[in-house]
Amino acid sequence: MTVRAHLDFLKSWIEEKIEDIAEGRTPEPDKTFAYYWEKNGAGSSHFARKDVVFECFHNFVAFSQWGNTIYNMMQKLGRSTGDPAARDWLVKTMEGDPDNAGGGAFTPLERYVMEMFRLISPNGGSISAIEETIVPRFERNGYIVSPHTSTGVDPVHWENPLEFDPTRYERVPTSQEVDEAKARQIGFAKCPFDLTSFEVKDGRKAALNNSAFGTVFGVADGKAMPVCDYAGFAPFGFGYRRCPGEQLTIQAFEDFLRKVWNDKIEFVKLNIASPEPLPIGPRTVIADNIGFTR
Ligand code: HEM
Known part of the structure; x- marks a missing residue:
């Protein structure tokens, strides 16, 4: 099957599922995103059915960033590969009151996950098209990238930017x-x-x-x-184009860490000479070389 054929297949599959939601054939439709998009779009040209289809397609791709994130989190928490400060903070956070924001904007566990995201930065940058100020003599296209990874660790924004320190979000x-x-x-x-x-x-x-x-x-x-x-917190982008899946993603990783903590899971780098290269998303291939013990 060609890539084009795959995409066409996925598009008609999504169209069918959205039709099922709209026509009441899906049980518990209010557990889906598309149900709310259909209701709020209400057939308007600002968010029509074709936009809902594209949004579903985009979000399939967006979810693939969770794979990259899990891999990097396992590495950061790993027995021999990890960051000791990240491991110590996990203990401190979980033994404290992880879900009590104490009047602040973020809970301790949320701050922990945010710090993981700042340092892992699974999405490297946002691309914007540049508009010409004068009409060029020949057609050309220019782009600019707002880098998330380097912005997140820039000393302009943070003291000790490479240090794992979730308390920095108490002051942003x-x-x-x-x-x-x-x-x-x-x-x-x-x-x-x-x-x-x-x-x-x-x-x-x-x-x-x-x-x-x-x-x-x-x-x-x-x-x-x-x-x-805050400009120094860039893993989900900036401003009006910032990721609307941010809080869902942060909460999913809070759950991931609760599971790791409750089941006493420890990540271990496997001694494999040539680990299988595993494609986990567009342009992302990991070496399948981390296991875990319980
Ligand atoms: C590790 C997980 C994720 C990361 C690191 C991430 C990161 C980002 C970043 C950096 C942008 C901005 C792109 C730009 O400026 O052009 C973005 C946009 C977006 N993300 Fe995510 N994302 C994640 C997961 C998700 C999920 C799970 C969803 C949906 C279920 C989602 C939905 C979106 C949408 C719809 C946009 C476009 C927003 C707009 O242009 O108005 N993302 N994401």
């Missing part, structure tokens, strides 16, 4: 705090992105708000669920 601004006043403090005459709130149309009491940088975050039943809106 959140997307809810980056408002008009913060924009003025930074030196903008006005918010680069006007502050807006979109109510959802699917029956829930929830809205999508944005920060002055354009970072979108949810507010449900009047409670904001902000993200860390």
Whole structure:
């Protein structure tokens, strides 16, 4: 099967599944993302059925980054391959009160996972097309990359940037705090992105708000669920294009670490001369050389 044939097959499979959700043939449709997208898109040209299909397709690809993340987390926690500070912090976090934010924006376990993401940075950069300021004499295309990996460890943003230290997120601004006043403090005459709130149309009491940088975050039943809106925290991108799967991903890895902790799992580098190269996502191949003991 060619790549094109694979993609066409996947597209018609997704179209069929969305049709099933829309027509009530899927049990518990409200457990799917597509159910909410269909309801909120409501057939409008801003989020039509074809956009929902593309979103499902994109998110299949996005999920592949979890494989890369798990591999790197196992390596960081590994008995011989790991980062001792990351291992010590896991013990400290889990033996403390991992799910108690204590009035702060993030729980200790959330901060631990955020620190893992900053240092692993599974998504290396965001690409943007450059617009010409004058019409060029021949057609050409230019791109710029906002690098996530190097931004995350830049000493401009953090003290001891290479050190594993989840406490750094106790002091960062959140997307809810980056408002008009913060924009003025930074030196903008006005918010680069006007502050807006979109109510959802699917029956829930929830809205999508944005920060002055354009970072979108949810507010449900009047409670904001902000993200860390600081230039040094880049694994999920910046501003208006930032990853909407960030909190889902962070919570999934909180669960992964709970399992590791509760089952006393230890990761071990396997002594294999030529480990199998395993493709786990677009442009990502890992050496299948980490096992675990319980
Ligand atoms: C390890 C996991 C993930 C990482 C590191 C990650 C990282 C990113 C980054 C860096 C961007 C910004 C790209 C850009 O600026 O062009 C992005 C965008 C996006 N991500 Fe993720 N992502 C992850 C998982 C997910 C998941 C699980 C979903 C959905 C279920 C998702 C949905 C999206 C979408 C829809 C966008 C596009 C946002 C927009 O342009 O408005 N991501 N992601």
